[in-house]
Amino acid sequence: xxxxxxxxxxxxxxxxxxxxxxxxxxxxxxxxxxxxxxxxxxxxxxxxxxxxxxxxxxxxxxxxxxxxxxxxxxxxxxxxxxxxxxxxxxxxxxxxxxxxxxxxxxxxxxxxxxxxxxxxxxxxxxxxxxxxxxxxxxxxxxxxxxxxxxxxxxxxxxxxxxxxxxxxxxxxxxxxxxxxxxx
Numbered sequence: 001x002x003x004x005x006x007x008x009x010x011x012x013x014x015x016x017x018x019x020x021x022x023x024x025x026x027x028x029x030x031x032x033x034x035x036x037x038x039x040x041x042x043x044x045x046x047x048x049x050x051x052x053x054x055x056x057x058x059x060x061x062x063x064x065x066x067x068x069x070x071x072x073x074x075x076x077x078x079x080x081x082x083x084x085x086x087x088x089x090x091x092x093x094x095x096x097x098x099x100x101x102x103x104x105x106x107x108x109x110x111x112x113x114x115x116x117x118x119x120x121x122x123x124x125x126x127x128x129x130x131x132x133x134x135x136x137x138x139x140x141x142x143x144x145x146x147x148x149x150x151x152x153x154x155x156x157x158x159x160x161x162x163x164x165x166x167x168x169x170x171x172x173x174x175x176x177x178x179x180x181x182x183x
Contacts, residue, residue: 004182008155010164011061013148015173017140020149023171024071030167032153032160034071040150041067042139057147064181068152148173 014020024037040046040061043054049067060066143149153164161178168176 006180006182008158008161008178008180010153010155010161010168010176010178012151012153012168012172012176013057013061013174014151014171015144015148017137017144017149019171019173020071020140020151023151023168026167026171027153027164030163032164036154036156037071038068038152038154039071040143041069043142043146045069054142054146057143057150061150061152062179062181064183066150071151 012023014023020039024034027037028034040054040057041049045067046054046060050063050065054060140149151168153160153168155161155164155178165176165178
């Protein structure tokens with residue numbers, strides 16, 4: 001039999017992505033670790049996990065079975081773009097240059113082939129990175145349409161509760177509350 005653990009959390013619902021990001025930055029500036037924070041997962045994940053679409057997010061805010069995700073930092077989104085564009089473009093350029101050189105292409109041909117391959121793969125990477133950021137933005141928009149963006153703050157120490165409530169109250173669109181969930 002699995003032993004269950006009670007976890008105390010502070011919960012807030014935000015009316016916009018900007019308000020959420022400001023709250024996260026404020027929490028981190030006041031001693032909260034990013035690993036203590038979680039968001040409601042995408043609508044697709046909620047439906048797969050719970051067997052029904054997202055209704056009102058307020059119903060999920062106190063549900064310990066509601067699927068969660070870690071919030072991305074603003075630089076993380078840029079890093080995804082860099083990883084999606086940089087290495088694949090460089091690899092394609094080098095591969096094209098190598099193939100052209102091995103097949104007897106002139107130096108000018110090598111350079112043109114490398115630039116073309118790198119640019120093509122870079123464009124694909126940029127497209128995929130934009131798609132990722134658009135998906136993240138769409139998830140937030142869907143949650144706002146269903147009542148707001150849910151943020152849970154896992155409390156490691158009882159002293160953190162009041163501080164978390166005060167910080168979240170500055171940014172949330174409505175009341176901030178605490179609850180205990182068993183996992």
